[in-house]
Amino acid sequence: MLPVGISFYTFQTLSYSIDVYRNKLEPTKSMLNFFTYVAFFPQLVAGPIERAINLLPQIENKRLFDYVKAKSGMRQILWGLFKKVAIADSCAAFVDPIFADYTNFSSIGLILGAVFFAIQIYCDFSGYSDIAIGVSKLLGIDLMQNFSFPYFSRDIAEFWRRWHISLSTWFRDYVYIPLGGSKVSKILQLRNIFVIFLVSGFWHGANWTFVFWGFLHALCYIPLIFLKRNRKNLDVIAQNKIFPNFVEVIQVFRMFVIVTFAWVFFRANNIQEGFGYLEHMFKNMFFDNSFLNKVGLETENLYVVTFFIIVMFVFEWFNRAYSFGLYNMPKNKISRYVLYLFLCLTIIQYLSGKNEFIYFQF
Known part of the structure; x- marks a missing residue:
């Protein structure tokens, strides 16, 4: 141990x-x-x-008690708990049985399992980070932002600037740059990128699935380096606009699909199982809702977790230029407290204590 x-x-x-x-x-x-x-x-x-x-x-x-900082901390704790308890744990109820017995599910079930795992691991880990940062604010301590809405990214380079920021910047400063970073020949730069992503995968555990997950991200990252497009999307998506344009929508969708496929190997017990999952996803191309019976859940469960996911993405979209989803709140006091009440009651309703944080194992 x-x-x-x-x-x-x-x-x-x-x-x-x-x-x-x-x-x-x-x-x-x-x-x-x-x-x-x-x-x-x-x-x-x-x-x-x-x-x-x-x-x-x-x-x-x-340090002195700061009411404004503490208020922000309480909102961030609330948001982190909502993502973990209401969304991540609800997604786990679908993900666990689907990945455990993927050969008996149709395409719709396997697609749902992969997408829900992508949502689960994000809400689980970023939810913990929100709670940790919020608690620290109560103590007058500012921790670094660890997630910056990575599923709004337009390419893999932007994704890694927004996902697990504390780890990716650690590898950048203490591994990538000492190896020469981008100020070396293309061959050595290629080596450095593979080293970073493979080490990042190995950091998650002594399993080839994590290394392969890192390898897949490296393969997606390298073309951006050679095309000199790895620092293209530095600004927040749809900056100063309410909605993204058509090209940005396609870019975000493409990025989410790529990341979701890579997550399949991260979640699988071994690489063969990961490939088997993807094979069955395209092999059994028929759509039905029988997978709900197989996972022991009702249609209402699917509707509820989907509603929670939509709520989360809506709030995070309108706060995408800030540090967390509840950074800016409705100015109307009644609307604000109705939202607080909804989040609190949802957390209480779904708080079961059965699912620990995924990143506790890493």
Whole structure:
């Protein structure tokens, strides 16, 4: 058995040691402050992976209660709980039986299983990050943003700038750049990209499925490097507009499909099972709703979780330029408190305690 949160605090202590070695950070003289940084409880078990240069000064300096920051923290905790309890755990009720017995499901069931897993892992992990960041705000601590609405990305480079930001920037600063980054020949740059994505996959566990998942992302990323399009989409999608244009819609849809296919291998027990899942997805091209009976759920369950997903994406779309889905709230007090009540009652209704956070295992 491994200690709780080992991959997260290992990376934090590594970044501390490397930054001190590079003279980017003065070593702390307080053992208490150092171990508070290493084992800061809100983000210990699943991140975000914090840098000492950001967190240590906040721990060392005196903090006063900030009502505005605390209010924002409470809203972020509420939003994280909604994503985890109402959406991620509801999706898991479909995903687990479908992946466990994929050979007996038709295309519609397998497509639903893949899409719901993509939603599940996002809501599960970003939900935890929202809770950790929100709790930290109550303590007067600002943690880095770990997710920036990655499913609104238009290409794989933008996706990785928005997904698990603390991990991707850690690999960028401590692995990719020391290897030469993009300031080397194309061959070495190609090597560096593969190293980053394969190591990222291996970080998730000693299973070839994670490595293959990283390999697939590398294959999608490399063409952008050679075409010099990896930094094309730096601004938020549909900036200063309510809706995206047609091209952006196609780009986001294409990106979601690619990421969802890669997630199949991340979720599968082995690579052969991942390919088998995709084979059956295209092999049994008939559509029916019998999969609901096989997973032991009713049509109403599908409607409800779909409604929750739509609610989440609507709020995150209108807050896509900010740090979380409830950053900007309705100005009307009645509308605001009706929304709070809806979220609280939904969380209470679906709170079962059966599903732990997926990233607890990494």
